[in-house]
Amino acid sequence: MSLYLVFDIGNTRLKWAAVESTQNIADRNKKLWAYSGSISNQSFQSPELRAELSDYISKTMPKPDAIGFCCVAASATIDNLRSLFPQWQNLDWKQFTGSSPYEGVRTLYEEPGKLGADRWAALIGARALSNTNTLVVNTGTATTIDLLGGNGVHYGGWILPGLSLMQESLQSNTAQLPLAIRSSTLAAQAKFGTNTNEAITGGCDAAQMGAILRAVYLAKEIHHPVERIWLDGGNAKILATEIKQFPELAALPIEPIEGLVLRGLWAWLLQNL
Numbered sequence: 001m002s003l004y005l006v007f008d009i010g011n012t013r014l015k016w017a018a019v020e021s022t023q024n025i026a027d028r029n030k031k032l033w034a035y036s037g038s039i040s041n042q043s044f045q046s047p048e049l050r051a052e053l054s055d056y057i058s059k060t061m062p063k064p065d066a067i068g069f070c071c072v073a074a075s076a077t078i079d080n081l082r083s084l085f086p087q088w089q090n091l092d093w094k095q096f097t098g099s100s101p102y103e104g105v106r107t108l109y110e111e112p113g114k115l116g117a118d119r120w121a122a123l124i125g126a127r128a129l130s131n132t133n134t135l136v137v138n139t140g141t142a143t144t145i146d147l148l149g150g151n152g153v154h155y156g157g158w159i160l161p162g163l164s165l166m167q168e169s170l171q172s173n174t175a176q177l178p179l180a181i182r183s184s185t186l187a188a189q190a191k192f193g194t195n196t197n198e199a200i201t202g203g204c205d206a207a208q209m210g211a212i213l214r215a216v217y218l219a220k221e222i223h224h225p226v227e228r229i230w231l232d233g234g235n236a237k238i239l240a241t242e243i244k245q246f247p248e249l250a251a252l253p254i255e256p257i258e259g260l261v262l263r264g265l266w267a268w269l270l271q272n273l
């Protein structure tokens, strides 16, 4: 049995988890991520908070046999990550990138090295869960929508501004729009907005859901009809709730999930160590 520590550094948050090589990688039980957590990139810039995180992780688990990580944030974050555990000597750090090979999955991206490492890891994580035609939707800083065929081929995908980014860009690039606050009465989104707040949140939600729907139609057009949609990332719960209100989308095989990127890093370590 080997112990792995995996880190997913996104543009907003750093997520981590510890897993044992003997655990079932297809397990969807939340307990799978018993040792896991996240910290905002902003907090991770603070030496004091990094020391706290390091202390917490190193007291929670023994020295791991390997640490797998991927990063789509600034490269300085990688330096901070790699200096996190001075208490553990000779750590085996493995960086996963968009061009890291993984047996059983290949991408049609023209330059795989340019594919976001987190998108590629999420696709591998999805593959570890099932061999069906799958749409991988990651609703983080950006929203990414990727099609993975049951044959293990990544047909490419789309990148949209994430929900917060959409709303923030309206505020920062207009004279009259505020930063919208999501109403707790979600039914408001299922109609045309009758105030600025509803108009913004409803519009941004509709853009995200419209892209998912368009991807489902396109997958059918290219003869890889979607059999499963994984919804991951910081805005997955919001979007899943919105989706339930739209019969056309609610009928789709959509499931919220956590940690697809971390799962992909784990699968990659299993295959390469």
Ligand SMILES: Nc1ncnc2c1ncn2[C@@H]1O[C@H](COP(=O)(O)OP(=O)(O)O)[C@@H](O)[C@H]1O
Pocket: 009, 010, 011, 012, 013, 014, 040, 139, 140, 141, 142, 162, 163, 164, 165, 232, 233, 234, 235
């Ligand atoms: N506790 C949180 N901290 C930061 N962002 C959050 C939180 N909860 C929800 N969000 C939303 O999730 C997004 C970040 O999601 P995440 O999947 O961590 O992104 P990334 O992988 O790009 O870092 C933010 O843009 C924000 O809209």
Ligand SMILES: CC(C)(COP(=O)(O)O)[C@@H](O)C(=O)NCCC(=O)O
Pocket: 010, 011, 012, 072, 114, 115, 116, 117, 118, 119, 138, 140, 141, 142, 143, 144, 159, 162
């Ligand atoms: C699209 C992304 C910004 C998403 O990042 P995230 O929202 O997870 O922080 C990231 O995957 C990235 O920088 N990709 C590189 C370009 C590409 O995938 O084509």
